[in-house]
Amino acid sequence: MYQPDSDLNTIKEMIEGILENKTETISFYQLYSKIYDLVTRGYGNKQYNVICTILKKHTKEQSKFVETLREETFLSVMNQKWKQHIKLLITLSDIFKTLHDRVIVVQEWLSLKERGKKYWIKYVLCGIKTPQNVILKKMIELIMNQISNERKGDLTNRKLLGNAIQMLTELDETKKFYQSNFEKVFLLESEIYFENQSNELISNHSCGVFMSQVMEFFKKETKRVVNYLDRTTLEKIIKLLEKHFLIKHMKTLKQMETGLVYMLNNNKVEDLKNVYTLFLRVNEKNWLKENFQKMILIEGKQIMSKFQGTKNESQNYHTIQELIDAKKKYDGFLENSFNKDKEFEDTLNRNFYLIINLNRSIAKNLPKFIDNRIRKLKNESSEQIKELIDSFIDIFKFIAEKDLFKKFYEFYLSRRLLSSQNVFEEQEKLIVQKFKINSWANFTQKMEDMFKDINVSRDWYQSFQIFQKQKMNSNEIIPMTVKILKESVWPIKTIPNCIPPPLMKRNLENFELFYQSIHADQILNWRINVGTVELFFHLENRKSYLLIVSTFQTLILLNFNSIYSNSNSNTTELINGNQNENQNENQNQNENENENENENENENINGKEKEKEREKEDNDMDLNKNENNENDEEGKKKRNHKSKQYSCNEIAQLTKIPMQYLKSSLASLISSKSKILRRIKFKNKKAILEDDVFQVNTRFKSTQRKIKVVRISQNYTEKEKEKNMVWVNQERKNLIESMIIKVMKSRRVLKHEKLIAQVSKLVLSKFKPNITMIDQRIRSLIDREYLSKKDNQYTYLP
Known part of the structure; x- marks a missing residue:
């Protein structure tokens, strides 16, 4: 007959041997056999009770030892004993796996591991002879003292703290013991600490310093949780930080003199980054965005109010530079402070669009500004040039009346390309390419054609040199560069032809012969008003000078020669096409300097x-x-x-x-x-x-032998600008009519509001449509019987 008591005693002895680390005398095969026999014969419950009794006794012995520990070694010894205890529980769970699977799970008893943890809580942490929870309270007090010291800046043993916290979290799977005994105390003391610190900071520091310190609190408390607290505590400690450092003081933070407005005005990038990061935590993003928008509008309107028309081009130049600097500043905030937030980016773009289109000043003056800056690229690095071009485009892309900008830009571009000095063709083409990307398809067509004409003219120059040598005597040849331009492309005025000196006239006629020998069906119209000449200036018994003058200035000076035809000209640049007198402006002079010089002269x-x-x-x-x-x-x-x-x-x-x-x-x-x-x-x-x-x-x-004669600046006059506006308005009328016809051909019948909306959308990329102008074009098309109207509805008439 089977005697279970004998096997139970054997198991008891073997477990005690494991507790005393005398495993070398234990036969684990015999142990497993007896465990199996007891389980299969129905004595699993007795076996479970024996194990629990041994565990309870062992845990009580550990409790007596812990009660005698001093504070200096308390946490380290506790951690050591806990690790030994948990190791024992794992070993017993492995040995009694058969018991666990066949009895403990079926009976829904606590596993040996969980039972051992319960004993640790009951007999070690809560104590046997000592008042209830004294050991636990002592442990929590020591941990909190270490945390308090760390918050003051003292060094702590984070590994030791981490092990102690780990013990508390491992005592139950739900971590309720950790939360109810340690976390509750930790959060309470943290709240008191945060409240005191926030009150002190807000009373004694600026908004920027306060925000910087708050960021440090968030970083340190987050790091503390990551280093040795349980991760479930992080969200709770963050909420306390938000409550006491942000929500509680939000009204004060918004009203501080050193707050958002001060930071934006004084380029406090890091402070703004802290404000953005922290305000997002407490759902104050909309307030931040609204005030960001207000600042953009206030500064933008102040800048735009400085435009003075053509009366003060120097002021206009500086105003555009201010606008570029403002856009660059706010872009910097967007990238470095607001984390490239799409909502802030949309706010910035939307408000800069409103600012730039408050009036037509930017569309009219930006081309002149670009012209002025491009002429000074000689000493700029490639990075500076790239940054400069990007700044042009940053403003250009917001211009609603791009058709007006285009008209002015084509004029200044043509003047630069026809200049014989400092043509930065690669950079010019890059700008045009960026215009094309940020506008409609054929926006840059004429600009691109200008570059083609200049390139083709270079080929003509080589061929004409050969022709000159074959057809003319060497003493009659004036080295001459001719540019062949299309009248429909170049925005240049037609000026009545002048009377060139005989030698120059012979060279011009010779070029006509050369050109018509290739293109007999084409007629050349000379525009010598845009030319540049290098002219020797001889004074009797004095040294000679080389003058760089316009063709008009050349014709004037040659009249003062003793013999008109014996002009000694080194290089003459003559232009074919519709030319503009403004091309005679000195390329290397700042426009503002020109104005001052003219007055002084x-x-x-x-x-x-x-x-x-x-x-x-x-x-x-x-x-x-x-x-x-x-x-x-x-x-x-x-x-x-x-x-x-x-x-x-x-x-x-x-x-x-x-x-x-x-x-x-x-x-x-x-x-x-x-x-x-x-x-x-x-x-x-x-x-x-x-x-x-x-x-x-x-x-x-003159101390210089080569002298550039200053040309009196001949920019757009108000009358010419008015003519341009008339031309632009006519183009707009034509475009609106074509869009109306396009929409009505497709829809056949359409209500007034929908027609206005669709036409406005189609022309928006070129200019900001005026509803009155669209109404006028609709009435004009009705009068010309392209459309008919009945009630509030239009019908297309084929």
Whole structure:
């Protein structure tokens, strides 16, 4: 007959041997056999009770030892004993797996591991002889002291704390023991600590410093949880931080003088980043976004109010630069402070669109600004050039009236391309390419055609050089670069042809022969007003100079030669096509400097002291002694023959240069920068009149041999800008009508509101549509019987 008590005693002895680490004498095969026999014979319950009794006794012994521990070693020894205890439980669970699977699980008893944890709580943490929970309270107190010291900046043994917390979390699978005994105390003390710290910070520091410190609190508390607390505590500690550092002080933070507005105005990128990060935690993103928008609008409107029309181009230049800087600043906030938040990006773009389109100033002035900056690219690095081009596009893409911008930009681009100096073609093409990306398909068509014309002209130049050598004597050849341009592409005025000197005329005629030998069906129209000439300036018994002048200035100067035809010209640049006089503007001068120079030049030229000095020079040179000869033909012939003096009217008759451009060219030649000619008789100090008399400045001196003659700036006048607006408005009317027809052809019948909406959407990429203009075009199409109207509905008439 089977005797279970014998096997139970054997099992008991073997377990005690395991507890005493005397496993070398244990026969595990025999142990497994007896466990199996007891289970299969129905004595599993007795076996379970024996094991629990042994565990209980062993745990009580551990409790007695823990009660004697000193504070210095308490946590470390507790951790050591716990690890030994949990190791024992794992070993017993493995040995008694058969008991577990066949009895414990079936009976729904606590597993040996869980039973051992319960004993640890009951007999070790809660104590036997000591008052209830004294050991547990002591353990929690020691942990909290260490955490408090760490918050003050002292070093702590994080590994030791982590092991102690791990013990508390491992005591039950639900972690309720950890949460109810330790976490509750930890959160309560943390809340008191956070409240005190937040009150102190908000009272003694600026918003930026406060936010920076709060970020540090979030980082440190998060790191603390990750290092040695349970992860379930993280969300709870974060909520306490949000409550005491943010929600509680939110009203104060919003109203602080060093708050959001101060940070935006003073470029406090890091502080704004902290504000964004923290405000997002407490659902204050909308407030932040609204105030970000307000700041953009306030600053943008202030900048746009500075535009002064054409009266102060210097101010307009600086205003656009301010706008570019503002966009760059807010882009910086978006990237570095607001984490490229799509909502903030949309807010920024939407409000910059509103700002830039408050009036037409940007569409009109940005092309001039780009022109000015491109002319100064010589000393810029590739990175600086790329950044500069991107800044142009950053503003351009927000312009609603891109068709107006296009009209002005084409003018300035043509002027740069026709210049013989500093053409940054690669950069120009890059800008045009970026325009194309940020506008409609054929926006850059004319610009691209300009580049094609310039490239084709280079090929013509090579062929013409060969032709010149074959057809002309070497002493008659003027090295000449000709640009062949399409009149429909280039925004250049048509100016009546002037009378070139014989040698120049022969070279022009020779080029016509060359060109028509290839293209007999095409007619060349010369526009020499856009040309640039390198002209030798010889003074008797003095050194020679090389003047870089416009073709108009060349024609004027050659009239002062002894023999008109013997002009010594080094390089002449002549242009074919519809040219604009503004191409004669000095490429390397800042527009603002030009304006100031022009004013100073007139003052210097017309001043009383200069006049007296010139009169003295006239006497010394024995020139123009008899002014009474001015009004009779014989006197004119005598004056012109002896001293080469001409009135403005006489030069106009000799050259056929239109008076407007003649006066501008003469002003450049007599300016304080040039002084090539002298005005020896005049009535108006500030303006050149038709009766003013000029002669060569025979006492001209310069430290430089090569001299660029400053050209009086001839930018868009208000009248020309008005003409452009008339042209743009007509183009808009045509486009609107074509879109109306396109929509109505497709829909056949459409209500008024839907037609307006669809047409507006179609033209929006080119300009901001005016509802009144669309209404007018609809009425015009009705009058011309393209549409009919009944009630509030339109019908297309095929």
